[in-house]
Amino acid sequence: MPILSWGKTYRLPHFYQDASAAIIVTIMLIPQSLAYALLAGLPPEIGLYASIMPLVAYMIFGTSNALAVGPVAVISLMTAAAIGKLTQSGQVDYISAAVMLALLSGVMLLLLGIFRLGFLANFLSHPVISGFIIAAGLLIATSQLGHIFGISASGQTLPALLVSLFDGRDDVNSTAFMIGCVALIFLIWVRIGMKPLLQACGLSSSLAGNISRAGPLLAVFVSIMVVQYFALGDSVAIVGTIPQGLPSFTWPDLSLDMIEVLWLPALFISIIGFVESVSVGQTLAARKNERIDSNQELIGLGAANIAASFSGGYPVTGGFARSVVNYDAGAATPAAGGVTAIGIGVATLIFTPYLYFLPKAVLAATIIIAVLSLIDVSVLKNSWRYSKSDFFAIFGTIIVTLFMGVELGVSFGVSASIALYLYQTSQPHIAEIGLVPETQHFRNILRHNVITSPIILSLRIDENIYFANAEFIEKLIQDRLEKSPNIRHVVLNCTSISLIDASALEVLESLNSFLKARSIGLHFSELKGPVEDRLLKAKFLEHLNGQVFLHHFEAVSELDPKTYINQKALAEADQSAHDGSHI
């Protein structure tokens, strides 16, 4: 338990740091937890409940000193998507499904952590995650426009949401719209104008920054006042009664039916939650030259979600913006989360009656402003410049998420990353190589002025040989030989080959017979030790119509001494020449 290691050295100064960070995070988290519960389609108190026990559990089992666990936008959207489909068909009760989703996701994360399977998260490529988050942000912002207009907008995809907004055009509630727009404008000003103004008033940069974090809470406070004072409670959608008091222990409804329909969405939520959390955790740890242990993080997040489910909450993870605030505000240990939990607990005990008149439009405005910061299109620009195939994976993920929903979006992202990688390796770069004069080094004949032999085809295969590319390589060699009927030897330079799988072995056997039938030798040079060991074990090298050479130069000078023998003497006389050569 990580708490035992940092707990031993925990001193009062740590507590001051953690507590001051916790106050700021609490101020930020109160409106967020209400808003994200709204986004997830849950009553507001569920958001508060998800911000108490999970934080305590993460404090005990987590490793990140800065991560602020709790409800987050993308996971709330995924929760809504997962449960929305099921409750439509009347299969399950909404709140029990949310609680179950937290339990399943917690158990999955815990098991992944215990079995040290954190590396599985690596199969989601970073750019694809970024694309997914952009699309999820757009979906969230669009879904919240309904609350701003005072109409009900529902749907899991962008077209469905837009149609639903359009259908409600005659029911726009002008009071809600006014309140929503004022809140949006105010929150945008908080983001860009408040801190400079406070600094101009003489406040220090960090104090000004911290006060501006209270912007959303201020919007909540003022809007409650306005609704109450002008008696608008009947004309706009308000939060209404929130039960006062701490969450009680709940026992999730462990029906097999529920597990059967929720395990897959829970898996998606676990993966996305873990990846989001671990990447912000790593980023913040790196700033302090610390590291986090991703398997222990899985255990920490698993415990947090299990705690969420037993205290009537819904799936949680480490939020990006909130963790950055926690870090900037000086959180020194995971205890900051524990103090935040106390803050939210106190709020739940005391302040919930005062939230009765809070307009939903204001919560929607806080969500819209929060998710707009997630929409960072620079990943599209960067990947377009660096790698077209990554760009298409990201772009496809965005499109599928927007038009077909979050679950298909994640699935598409994972499949596209894997498919593109396999596609790239299925048509590997194969360089025909020749000798750099007066050295023993071989380089691509297309990039360098090199010496080649008329009877040897020297190929450097820049990839493992495996099922997806073995036949491509075989075909390329056969095509190449058709063009040069004088070739008597094929020498494969294997510096880049770390793996030859069973399919590739079959293809090499077939290539060997093909070449043997034409009296052409098949040779290997610079085979890596483990690869050669396995080829020997498979008895492939026994009937190889050629030899295995340690060095490529050795191969060509033995197979075609006429062309190369003089080069050897030259190379020995002028070894220093080779330093300047280049692949």
Added chain:
Amino acid sequence: MPILSWGKTYRLPHFYQDASAAIIVTIMLIPQSLAYALLAGLPPEIGLYASIMPLVAYMIFGTSNALAVGPVAVISLMTAAAIGKLTQSGQVDYISAAVMLALLSGVMLLLLGIFRLGFLANFLSHPVISGFIIAAGLLIATSQLGHIFGISASGQTLPALLVSLFDGRDDVNSTAFMIGCVALIFLIWVRIGMKPLLQACGLSSSLAGNISRAGPLLAVFVSIMVVQYFALGDSVAIVGTIPQGLPSFTWPDLSLDMIEVLWLPALFISIIGFVESVSVGQTLAARKNERIDSNQELIGLGAANIAASFSGGYPVTGGFARSVVNYDAGAATPAAGGVTAIGIGVATLIFTPYLYFLPKAVLAATIIIAVLSLIDVSVLKNSWRYSKSDFFAIFGTIIVTLFMGVELGVSFGVSASIALYLYQTSQPHIAEIGLVPETQHFRNILRHNVITSPIILSLRIDENIYFANAEFIEKLIQDRLEKSPNIRHVVLNCTSISLIDASALEVLESLNSFLKARSIGLHFSELKGPVEDRLLKAKFLEHLNGQVFLHHFEAVSELDPKTYINQKALAEADQSAHDGSHI
């Protein structure tokens, strides 16, 4: 159209060769086409129809001189599995579904061929295909035991078939059982004893071989005689009336419902059919030093399946055993298939009434004997020896196919191959390397006696860096540095790296900052040209906390001259030493 190229040089001797091969294939194909239709759950004439027009279409569009197209066992099983599920729920008519399956599969193959996507078949690894075929063979043989026992055995999985056989234990038809057993024993004798006997009687080896191909037809003939003579038509299941005459043009039922439920099974059938066909085609072409064009093969098989659907047939492909017989019998061009089509056409016109009394048990016996030759467990033994991960993929494919059906079996095989490859590359081999004394070559410090520097960590990464392994590599480097606090430079030797994707670039950026914060340099040596070009374009090398070296020796001798400078002189003095070194 390939027919135009071989047609131009087609002469009478070719026709003699093709016709004699066609006679033997026709004799073999008559009982097979009836039997495979039975296996697919279709009336026997559908098997004959699938052996006429598809062969003509393949003759026009196909490239293999030896491939014998028509109904085959595995595809028939897959057809039965695909349609069986649907007709149970009463969604579709069995025969229209089979015709539709041929059309969809034909269109898919044609499109893959036109868009030159034949390489996609490479994503099915050979060993996995072998495993799938073993399991399919076992399923087929078990399903046919029902006909031998004279009871109805149905089911898509081995347990279902066995339960269904066991449930029918009280209804065993002893007449069918007798006929089936005699046919089985006779067919086994045909396989092993007939040819030697005929040779002992003085016939030439090839004549004896060709006569023994008629074994199944002889079994058919004799069993019809026996059933008719002893009037067993009422006591055993017989084929019954087969409509006389050629297939007429049929227009597939193009309902969207049908397409929606059949497209996925059609895709599986296309892939398995293509892979089976192209591998036998390639093997036979290689024996004559010919090659086949896999994209043109897709077009040929696509045309064959479309022809099947428009002439009331069901999915076809190139069969393994039949193509080998066609090759051995001397088929010289695709015209052999056309002549076979004429043979089957004549049989359909004239002989079908005589097949009335043919017992289904005899057809089942011919199927059992045919598929037992598919069950070759050497692939399990070989892969166990060569590669445990391939072994597990094959073994898993067999188990899933047997216990969960053919479609899940194929899906499992594809997923397992890809997952295992990604898993292997996600934890790449990373060798710490040192200088082989008196050379400029670097080798793994664990395998060789080499010189290392106390301040440089030299690592050779034996894999592309991409999303699935980038963080593994970063973590490994960080772990390694924790153990050696004196390290001031990390030099990554990139000879095996052909690809650094966008995720990997992000991780390298983070590694670069991590090392920079600790004042440790990050250097690259022997970067391949295209990889360096892309890193430059992404501006990564601009803020790299280190240098890019052309050679690893150059890197270490510049970064730690104290350790390496003398080695340079030694190496130059004794260059010849490096020839004997080894990775």
